[in-house]
Amino acid sequence: MHAALSLMSVALFGCTSPQADGATSPVADLAVRLHPDFPTLIEVSWEQLDDAEGHVEYAVEGEDWQAAPSSTLSAGPQERRVAGVPFETPVTVRVVSDGGGAAWESAEVAITTGSPPADLPLPTLLVADDGRAEPTGRFLYASLFQYSPPLYGASWLIIVDRRGRLVWAMESPLDAQTFYVRQSRDGTALMWDETRLFDPEASQVHRMKLDGTEEATWPTPAILHAWTELPDESIVWGSYADGTFEKLVELSADGSRRELWDCREFEEAHGSPHTGCLSNSLYWDAATDSFLYSFFTSMTVVQVDHQTGETLESWGQLSDWTFDPPESQFDWQHGVTWTDRGTMLLSTHVSPESDEVVVREYELDSDARVLRQVWSFGEGEGITAENYGEARRLPGGNTLQNTGTTPRVREISPEGDVVWDVAWLDDAGRPADVVIGRSIWLADLYAFLP
Incomplete structure (x- = not known):
């Protein structure tokens, strides 16, 4: 390294x-x-x-x-x-x-201490309200990568402290990108994807300690972005191995593999005119043993049962659900999750006509089949994200937002106040030419040492 x-x-x-x-x-x-x-x-x-x-x-x-x-x-x-x-x-x-x-x-x-990896942009702290920040979030673990559409450059795994300082970094392997970092479900390891867009069969997911000690590797051929780990250490990901229509694939701890769900079948059943379906987020819900699976190609979120592979529900363009108010309909959504209250939280463009990125939270009215917006943040601030981005509710009630191609991570209080804000800027103070992938708070780093 x-x-x-x-x-x-x-x-x-x-x-x-x-x-x-x-x-x-x-x-x-x-x-x-x-x-x-x-x-x-x-x-x-x-x-x-x-x-x-x-x-x-x-x-x-x-x-x-x-x-x-x-x-x-x-x-x-x-x-x-x-x-x-x-x-x-x-x-x-x-x-x-x-x-x-x-x-x-x-x-x-x-x-x-030594120097960071060459060419790795450093973060700039813009806001820090320690008294209102998430108490369990001491270190931000994220991926950062160079991106000049349609080409990707260097990619890094990084950890940033609450003062906006880089405290750990590792460059992804040559010709690979890392989009989707995670903490292992047992809380003892860092996990990350080695996504190889030009050699998709060689893509992998890694489980690693903070000193680089590798504990496990899972082959995840044709992974594009999203993947998750299950409690039994199975890995589930969206695979485009059969072309531009993804399948949801599970690799069990014993090495067995099964296809859970086929996006082509779903889109054909809905009369979709699209020529492919590619995902950008995958969230496993323990309470229902189901996945929220988000597709940017159809502006649709699908709920898939883990055991049966049945499509339980869908929202967005390929759905009969409506939005209240109508202008709250998500567009180019990323980072879709359920909150502890059972609401849906995601990052989205404010409208199809704008790249301004906002967070939207919806209450589900299943009887009326309406996604009713109950909270939002970011509209009118002028922060754009052509691609990527996410939103996640934190244990203390704040929301973590990152804005993807505008490399910035913010923590927002329920009242809509920014209590932490870190950005990657160039010498002129503009957003640097890098992208933030998935980002999560870690409570402590010592759990990740051997």
Whole structure:
């Protein structure tokens, strides 16, 4: 990946240190160095002289100490990692005791993290209202890629902190794009797609730790954008292997594969004039064991039963559902999900005549077959997204919005206030020539270390 960065690794040493209360730190030969491939991961090692409970912590100048998880420190060699430090940042590291005995702390050592991947644009923080932001969202995990229609360029996986600083990055393999990142359902791994538009049979989905340790790989031939993981570690994706009409395909953990649903059959049943159907989002709903499957080619969202492959419902152009008000009908929709309230949430163009991107939330009136808009955000702000974009309701009630080809991620309160806003800009302050793929909040990074 970025092997040249290993040359920047640094090791500094400390010895045992007496404390103000007379306790002596049981830490000797404290050393730090950078991970050779991920130069914001700091590898910490030392000799533990006595058993103790403690943890590593770090501080960036002008900020509070940040603690890594606590653990039992048995006498002998110890190794830990620090995560969440921005690129090219001086940082101080130490080992400290937990409660239950005499307090102690080790000597402090310093190191500067390495540089980000070449050509990777850096984010700019525009708004940060920490008191109103989602409390479980500390780090934004997203994909970022170059896109000059119809051509794609370099693609990266990135993690950004609440201060809008890049704290982790990895470039996707050569000639591959990453559109759709996820956190594994068990919360212990980063997942991402290696989508190969020019060699579709070679496309894959990966499960990986923060240090690049690969835990699993699933072949996902002809994946275009959307995929999801099920609780049994099956992978489901939209495959265009048979041409421009996708099929929903499931690859089980035992390696067996089945086709769940055929878009060609659905469109023919609805008398569609389209010559293909291609998707941009896929959401699995645990309560109903069904998928929300969104197609940009027909401006339609379909609900598919996981077990039977039956089309349960559809909304949009290939549907008899209407919208209230009529001008709230979605167009070029992306990132379709259900909320905990049972409403449908998505990102959409404000109208067929405009690329302005908005978030719309609909209540479903099944008796009247009406999608009734109950909340929206973004209309009149002038932020456009020719392609991509998404919306997701967060546990605390805020909404995460990204605007795709205008590379910007915002968090919006229920009152419609922007409480966090980060953008990728060029030197003139205009949107950079990159696109945000899927983006999600992570509560912590240590769960993703081996």
